[in-house]
Amino acid sequence: DTGVSQDPRHKITKRGQNVTFRCDPISEHNRLYWYRQTLGQGPEFLTYFQNEAQLEKSRLLSDRFSAERPKGSFSTLEIQRTEQGDSAMYLCASSLRAGGTDTQYFGPGTRLTVL
Amino acid sequence: GQQLNQSPQSMFIQEGEDVSMNCTSSSIFNTWLWYKQDPGEGPVLLIALYKAGELTSNGRLTAQFGITRKDSFLNISASIPSDVGIYFCAGLRYRDDKIIFGKGTRLHILP
Numbered sequence: 001d002t003g004v005s006q007d008p009r010h011k012i013t014k015r016g017q018n019v020t021f022r023c024d025p026i027s028e029h030n031r032l033y034w035y036r037q038t039l040g041q042g043p044e045f046l047t048y049f050q051n052e053a054q055l056e057k058s059r060l061l062s063d064r065f066s067a068e069r070p071k072g073s074f075s076t077l078e079i080q081r082t083e084q085g086d087s088a089m090y091l092c093a094s095s096l097r098a099g100g101t102d103t104q105y106f107g108p109g110t111r112l113t114v115l
Numbered sequence: 116g117q118q119l120n121q122s123p124q125s126m127f128i129q130e131g132e133d134v135s136m137n138c139t140s141s142s143i144f145n146t147w148l149w150y151k152q153d154p155g156e157g158p159v160l161l162i163a164l165y166k167a168g169e170l171t172s173n174g175r176l177t178a179q180f181g182i183t184r185k186d187s188f189l190n191i192s193a194s195i196p197s198d199v200g201i202y203f204c205a206g207l208r209y210r211d212d213k214i215i216f217g218k219g220t221r222l223h224i225l226p
Contacts, residue, residue, distance in 0.1 A: 004157075006157075033213070033214075040218070040219075041218060041219075042121075042203050042205075042216030042217055042218050042219055043158065043203075043214075043216050044216070045213040045214065045215075048212065048213060055212070056212065056213065091157050091158070093157075093214075102146070102207060102209075102212070103146070103148065103160065103163045104148075104160075104214060105160060106150070106157035106158045106159070106160075107157050108156050108157045109155075109156065109157045111155070
């Protein structure tokens with residue numbers, strides 16, 4: 001399967017713990033996006049990378065959140081000192097920005113539950 | 116955050132019926148995308164639209180990019196049980212470089 005993959009698929013943690021999620025994009029894609037989705041809502045943009053450069057961060061991304069894409073391939077999203085409000089589905093998407101198009105393909109998501 | 120206005124919020128239909136849903140915005144978009152999401156999974160891309168007025172089909176699905184660039188619709192013909200799920204419209208403006216999603220249309224098919 002050559003689609004976007006995410007690991008883990010599910011994570012249950014206690015409030016105050018740190019968690020890290022991984023995303024592997026489609027191999028030839030230069031852009032990688034992170035979104036958060038809560039129940040009954042559409043995905044909301046968090047941040048994105050073009051190659052290894054982080055180009056934009058949403059106001060939703062508090063100081064406790066950090067994302068990296070060190071070699072321009074896979075990316076990690078870390079949440080420090082988790083809070084119950086962080087419980088959500090975290091989605092990763094990738095795209096090949098070329099010629100004015102930027103169609104994003106999503107991974108299966110990581111569902112985070114903070115107890 | 117900003118979201119598109121997607122309607123209806125939910126639909127209950129009989130198997131075999133046609134389905135229509137739409138998305139509107141006060142802003143212009145350069146690309147409209149339609150995704151389907153099953154429970155516990157990520158959104159799966161159904162149709163991508165890149166030009167105003169464009170009409171594109173994918174099997175029983177047809178979507179159009181509105182002439183004003185502020186709306187789009189998705190039609191599903193002859194619905195089948197596996198069409199059940201949440202359908203999201205999404206718009207992309209190149210200056211923003213990020214997708215804005217609607218809140219979704221939940222499709223239920225009655226037995």
